[in-house]
Amino acid sequence: MTETTNQAASAAAEQVLAPVRRQARSDLAARGEPYVWIMGAALVFGLMMITGFLAFVFYFGAVTFWPQPIAVVETTDGKVIAGEAFRTETYKPSPEILQPKSTAVREQIAGNLGITERTLYRVGNYDLFGEDFVWVADFDLKVKTYPKDIYLIERMEWGPFIGRIKEIDLGGKKIANPSLAQLQAAHAAAELRRDVIDKVEKIEITDINREIERLRLTVKRAIIDYGANSPETKSIEADVAAKSAKLEAGYKVLGEKVSALRQTNEAFTVTLEAVNGQSKTQPLSLLVRFYPANNLDTAQKWSIYGARWLEFVSTQPREANTEGGILPAIVGTLTMMVLLSLAVAPFGVITALYLREYAKQGVFVSFIRICVNNLAGVPSIVYGVFGLGFFCYIVGGTVDQLFFPEVLPAPTFGTGGMLWASLTLALLTVPVVIVATEEALAAVPRSMREGSLACGASKWQTIARIVLPRAAPGIMTGLILAMARGAGEVAPLMIVGVVKLAPELPIDAVAPFVHLERSFMHLGFHIYDVGFQSRNSEAGRPMVFVTTLVLIGLVLILNAFAIYIRNRLKRAYKVGEF
Amino acid sequence: MSHELEGSPAAKRPASVVYQREKKTKASVLFTDAFAQYGITIGGMLVIIAVFTIMIFLIYVCLPLLNAGETTGTKSYKIETSAAQFVETQIDEQQTIFADLETDGHIKAFHLGTGTPLEVPSYDLSGLTASAFAATLRGDDILFGFPDGSVRAGRFELRSQVMASEGVPTDLRKLDARDSTDGKAVYSKIPGQFRKTSIEISLEPATQIAPVGTAILKADYRVGGTAERPLKTFVTLDAAGKLRLSQAYSEINMMTGEAATQLTTAEIPLQVPAADVVKLLLNTQGDRVLVTLRDGTIYRYNTRNFANPQLAETVKVISNGVELSAASYQNGENSIIVGGSDGSVAIWFGVDRQSKDTTDGIVLTKVHAEFEKQKAAITDIRVSQRTRMFTTSDRAGNVWVRHGTTERTLLTLPGSPDPTGLQATVFAPKDDGVLAIGKNGNVILWGIRVPHPETTLQSVFGKVWYEGYTEPVYVWQSTSGTDASEPKLSLIPLIFGTFKAAIYSLMLAIPIALMAAIYTSEFMKPSTRAVVKPVMELMATLPSVVVGFVAALVLSPIVESWIAAIVIAFGVIPLALITMSFLWQLLPTPIANLLDGLPKLLAFFATILGAVWVSRELGPLVETTFFDGDFKKWTSGAGSAQPFLFLLLIPASFVLVLVLTRPIYSAAYRLNLRELPKFMAAARELFGWFVILALSLGTAWGLSMLLGQLGLDARGGLVDTYVQRNALVAAFAIAFAEIPIIYTISEDALNAVPSYLRSGSLACGASKWQTTSRIVLPTAASGIFSAIMIGLGRAVGETMIVVMATGNTPLLDINIFNGLRTLSANINVELPEAVRDSTLYRTLFLCALVLFFMTFVINTIAELVRQRYRKRAAQL
Secondary structure, eight states: OTHHHHHHHTHHHHHHHOSSOOOOSOOHHHHTHHHHHHHHHHHHHHHHHHHHHHHHHHHHHHHTTSOOOEEEEEETTSOEEEEEEEEEEEEOOOHHHHTTSOHHHHHHHHHTTTOEEEEEEEOOOHHHHSOSEEEEEGGGEEEEEOOTTOEEEEESSSSOEEEEEEEEEETTEEEESOOHHHHHHHHHHHHHHHHHHHHIIIIIIHHHHHHHHHHHHHHHHHHHHHOTTSHHHHHHHHHHHHHHHHHHHHHHHHHHHHHHHHHHHHHEEEEEEOTTSOEEEEEGGGEEEEEETTSOOHHHHHHHHHHHHHHHHHSOEETTTTEEOOHHHHHHHHHHHHHHHHHHHHHHHHHHHIIIIISOOSHHHHHHHHHHHHHHTSOHHHHHHHIIIIIIIIIHHHHHHHHOTTTTTSOSSSSOOHHHHHHHHHHHHHHHHHHHHHHHHHHSOHHHHHHHHHTTOOHHHHIIIIIHHHHHHHHHHHHHHHHHHHHHOOHHHHHHTBOSOOOSOSBOSSTTSBOTTSOBOOHHHHHHHHHHTSSOHHHHHHHHHHHHHHHHHHHHHHHHHHHHHHHHHHHHHHHHOO | OOSHHHHSOGGGGGGGGGGOOOOOOOHHHHHHHHHHHHHHHHHHHHHHHHHHHHHHHHHHHHGGGGOOOEEEEEEEEEOOOOSSOEEEEEEOTTSOEEEEEETTSOEEEEETTTOOEEOOOOOOOTTOOOSEEEEOSSSOEEEEEOTTSEEEEEEEEEEEEEEOGGGSOSOOEEOSSSEEEOSSSEEEEETTEEEEEEEEEEEOOOEEOSSTTOOEEEEEEEEEEOSSSEEEEEEEEETTSOEEEEEEEEEEOTTTOOEEEEEEEEEEOOOSOGGGEEEEEEOTTSOEEEEEETTSEEEEEEOSSTTSOEEEEEEEOSOTTOOEEEEEEOTTSSEEEEEETTSOEEEEEEEEOOOSSSTTSEEEEEEEOOOOOOSSOEEEEEEOSSSSEEEEEETTSOEEEEETTTTEEEEEOSOOSOTTOEEEEEEOTTSSEEEEEETTSEEEEEEEEOSOTTOOHHHHHSOBOOTTOSSOBOOEEOOOSSTTSOOEEOSHHHHHHHHHHHHHHHHHHHHHHHHHHHHHHHSSOHHHHHHHHHHHHHHHHSOHHHHHHHIIIIIHHHHHHTHHHHHHHHHHHHHHHHHHHHHHHTSOHHHHHHHTTHHHHHHHHHHHHHHHHHHHHHHHHHHHHHSTTOHHHHHTTOSOSHHHHHHHHHHHHHHHHHHHTTTTTSHHHHHHHHHSOHHHHHHHHHHHHHHHHHHHHHHHHHHHHHHHHTTOOSBTTTBOSOOSSOHHHHHHHHHHHHHHHHHHHHHHHHHTSOHHHHHHHHHTTOOHHHHIIIIIHHHHHHHHHHHHHHHHHHHHHOOHHHHHHSOOOOOOOOOTTSOOOOHHHHHHHHGGGSOTTSHHHHHHHHHHHHHHHHHHHHHHHHHHHHHHHHHHHHHO
C-alpha cells in the first residue's frame, strides 16, 4: 500500500519504461483471507475446547455440594414427587408415550418437530422407591412448589432421604414434629455414640485382630525356620497361645461394649415421611446431615457447602464409593507421587549426567537418545504390563519366598501394591526426567564449565558445584512434570495395584508406618470406578465431578508450578549470559 | 594459580619453582571424582539397560506361546493282560490311578506311577458279556449293550476325596514318594492332608431296547440335564440293522429319594448293514445322531424332533480307497475328528449355510484337513476334556498329540508300548499326560506339558475357522462360558480397532492442531502467543481418565441426541467461516488492520458459536426432512441414502467446481480485480464465493441423486447402525489428547524457521499468507510430519479414553457410529482377570509387545525426521 505514494510520481516514466505496470492495489486472493479465517477458527476451536472443558468440570465440581432447593412436583397423572432438579434436557418422546396425552399437548410437541424438555429429579429414598432419579417431562408437570418443611437427609445407608421429619423417639420419649434444634441435639448425641463405636471397632478391635494375625504368623514362621516339632517352635507356640488368649479376652470385652452402645443407638430413632405418604423409622445415628432445603439463608448454605467439602476430603467412602469422602484416594495418590519422585529423581538425573557429561558423544549416545525419546512415547499400558509381569510376579514373588514365606500362598509383595505401582510409574516417567535434565544440563553455558575447570576444579567438583545448581530448576521442572503425569495416569495403575476400595491407608500409625505392599486407592481410578462400575452411575456422577475437580486441581497446580519454575529459569539465564 | 607459567619453555621452569603451587590434588577429590565417574557411568548404563529390559521381558513372556509343548518324562511298566477286551480306560485328575473296564464288566485298576494292581469292585453283568459299549466323553457315564437286546447304564467314576491325616488307615503299603495304598484305594500326601483316590461304580437294571435275542452291536450314550433331573440319551444299533434313539428321563422324588424313570424310544430307518458301521455318535442334547461307515460315509440324522428323526444329509468324509478307521467327537460335541486307514486325520463340522441340499440347511464341512499324516492307520482318537487337543494312535502303536483348530501336531510321543498296536490310549483329564496300553500289556505314561496348544502365529494374526462360523474369521473372544467353547484370540480386530481410533481421531485432530499452530506462529502477535500457547498445552496435562469420563458420560448422550446437528455442523462451520471471511474483506483496509488481533479472534469465536447455533436449530429440521425423522433409525437402514451422500459429496464437488472454474480465476481476472477499488473487489469475491457455493451444492445434490439411483449407499460402510459409545465420540475425546501434542511440536517447528526467510519473502512483496504457504510451510514440513507421527503414536497408545468412551467391542467394522476395541484397552480390560502364565496372559503380553513395536517404529520415524529437519534448519 505504500506504493500508492510513488504512483503519481513515476506515472510519466511508466509510460516509457513499462507498457504494463503492475497495479499497486492489494491483491485479495494473495491475502488468503478465507484460509486465515479457517486457521484462526481452528485455534479458537482448540481454545474453546480446553476452556470449555475446564469451565464445565470446574462448574459441576464446584456446584455439586451446594444445597439445592427441593421441588415438590405434582404430575398430571396425580403422582407427587419431591427432589432436587438434577438436569434438564431436550428429548423426543416416543409415540407410545404421547398417545394418552391431550391433543393440545400433542399438537404443541408436533409443532416443535417432536421435541420437548424433561427434567431429572433426584428423589432419593432408594429404600422406599427403588430408584434414585425420576424424569418428569414438561407436559406432565402440573404443580411445582417449594415447601419450607421439606428436609434433605443424608444417611449412612441407602443414599439421601427427601421428605418430612415426623417424629423422633429418644429411647421411649417421643417428640412429634420436632424442631430443628431438638433434632440437632438428639442427632449430636447419637453421632457421639456412633463415633465411639467407630473408634472401638476400627482402631481397638482392628489392633487386636492385627496382633492375633501377627502371632499366628510368628508360629508359621517358626515352623518354617525350626521345624514343626523342634523345642524352639514349641516354646513359641506356647507363648503365642498365652498371648492370644489374653487378646481374645480383650476382644470380648470390647465386643460387649460395642454391642451395648449399639443397642442404645437402636433405641433412638427418627421417623421420616416421604411426600407420597410412605414413612420409614430408623436410628438417628444413621443420619449424616439434614437440613430444610427450602428454608436456608445464605450463611447456612455456605456452612453446609463447607461441611460437605470437609467431609469429602477427610473421610472414607461409603455406599460403593458413591458417597462419603475420598481421603484414601487422596492419600494414595500423594504417597504414590512422593515414592515415584524418590525413585525417578536419582535415576533420571544420573542417566542424564552420564549421557551429557560422561559418555563419549557419538553414534551410540545419539542412538540411546533416540531410544529414550522413544520410550517417552511408549504407551503407559505397556509399562503397566511390564510392571505386572516383572515387578509384581517375578520380583515380588521372589521377595515373598525369601522374606514372607509364612504368609504364602497369600501374596505380600507378589501382587499389585504401592511399591510396584510407584516403580512402574517411575519407569514410565524416567524418560521425561532424563530429557528435561539433559536439556537443563545443555543449557548451562560451556563457558562456566570451562571456567571452573580452568580454575583447577575436578570434573565432579564442576558438576556438583557449578553445573547441577544451575540446572536444578530445569531438573525440578522435569520432576514435577513427571509427578503430574504420575498423578494423572490410571491405565497402568489398574494393573499394578490400584483397587476400588482400600480402607487401610498406605501410611498410618502402625509400624513400619509406610506400607509399601498395600493396594491403594487413586483419584483417577476412583473417577473410572464410580463413573463406570457403580450400581447407579447417575447417583455417583456428582461424586465423579468433585473427584475430577480435585484431580485436575492437583495436576494443574503441579503444572503451573513447573511452568513458573521454567520461566524463572529462563530469566535467570538471560541475566547470566554474556 | 599462575597462568604465565603454562606457556613458558620448560627450561625456565626451575627458576620460578618457588612460586609454583604444589601440583598435587587432594586424594579425596580424586577419589570422589573417580567414584562419581564410575558411579554415574554404571548407574547410567544400568538405567539404559533397565529400559531395554522392558522389550526383552515382553518377548520373554510371549515366546512360550509359540512353543508346541514338551514331554516331561515317561514311565513304563508291564501289566497283566487277559483275553477280554478293554472298552474304557480312565485316569483320575491327579494322575494317581488308572482303571480298565472290560467287556465282561471286570475292572482292573493300577497305580499309575508304578503299575501296582489294586483290588477294586467289578460290575456284575449276571454272566453276560457286553456286545456293545458306550461312554460319555468324560468317560464316567457308561452303557453296556448285550446280545439279548438289552442295555444297562451305569457310573464308572474315579473319586478323589481330601481327608485329614487322622482318617487315613495306618497299615499302608508305600508305592512311591507321594502315594501309599491299602490295596483298594490310593492315599496321596498333599500339604497338611491326604487325598484318597478310589473307584466307585454303580449299575442300573437292564432295559430291553431291541427285540429279545437281537444283539446290540453299537451304541453311544450321553447324559444331559441337571444332576437332580438327568436326561440320559442313547442310540443303539442292533444286529438286524435297526437304529434306535432312546431317552430316559429320570426324576428323583424329593420325599422318597427314589428315581422314577421314563423311557421313550424312536426308530431311525437305516439302509446299510450293521457290520459296516464304525461308530455311532450322539450329542448331549440328543438332537444329532451320526452314523459313520467304514467306507467314510456319514449319515447325519437331525433328531430335534425326537419322535420323527430325519436323515439330514449323507456325506463322504474320506477319499475313495481309504477306510474310515476311527471317529470321535471333539470336545464340545460339534466337530467330528475322523481318522483314515492311510493315517490321515481331518475335522468336520456342521456349517449353517442355509443350504437347500440338506433338510436343515446345515452342511457337514471339512474344515481342518492340513493335519500331518501318520504312517499307519489311525486306530483310536481320544479327545481332551478342556481344550481342542486330541491324541491319535496308529496301528504301529505310535501316539501323537494334536490340536484341532490350529491343525498342529503338538507332540509325537517318543517310543511305543507295542509296535503291533494298542489296546487303549487315555488323555489325562488335566491335559498333562497320555497313557497308552499295548496289546502285550506294556504301558507307557508320558507326562506332557502343552500350556498353549491353541496359539500359533496363524491363530494370532491369521484367519481361523472356529466352530459355529461359516468361514475362517479374525475374532477376539477371550472368555468362553464353558470348557466346551474355545477362546478365540486373534489380534487383528484389536489392531484394526487401534488404527480405527487413531485414524478417525487424527482426521479431527490434524486439521485443527496444524491450522491452529500455523495461525499462532504466523499470524499472531508474540504477546498473544505467549498466552495462547500455554493454554493449549494445558490440554495435554489433563488426565485422560477425566477426558474419557466426560466423553463417555456427558459427550456421548449429547452426541446421541444431537447427532444430526453434529453431522451438519461439519459442513456448516467451515462454510460460515469462509462466508464471514469474504464479508470481512468488505471492511476498509484501515479498519481491518485495526481489528486484527483480539477482535478478529473474537470474530472467529462469534462465527463458530453462530454456526453451532445454526446447526443446532437446523438439526431437527434436517433430521425430519432428510433422515426419515430419526438419524439413528436412518443409520440402521430406514429412509433414503441420498441426503447423506449429498453431505459426503460436498467437499468433493467443491474441489471439482474450483477446478472447473479455474479458467475464470485466471491471471487476467485477478489483474482485473486489482483494478477495482477494494470494496468492489471484495464484493465481487463474495459474489463469486456464493456462486461457487451454489454450484458445488448443486453438483453435490445432482451427483448424490445419480449415485443414489445407482444404488450406492454410505450405510454398510462408513456409517451404519448407531451405537451410543462409538468411534465418533472416541475420536472427539482422543483428538483432545492429540491436539496439544501436534500443536506444540508443529508450532515449534514453524517457529524454528529462520525469520530472515520470512523477511525476505515479505520484502519481495509477498503477502503474509503467501509467505506462510510457500516459504514457511515447506521449510517446516518435516517438523510438522514428525508432529503428526508423534500424535499418531499417542493415539495408538491411548487407553483410558478408549476404555471409557467406546463400547470395547472387538469388531472389524469401519462404521464410525460403531464401537471398537484397541490393543491398549484390551490389555486394560482383560489383564486384571487373566491368570498368570495362562494363554490369555501371554497373549495380552503379545498385545503389549505389538503396541510397543508400533509406537517404537512410529516414534523412531518421527525422531529421525525431526533430527534431519534440525540439521536442515541449522544449515539454512
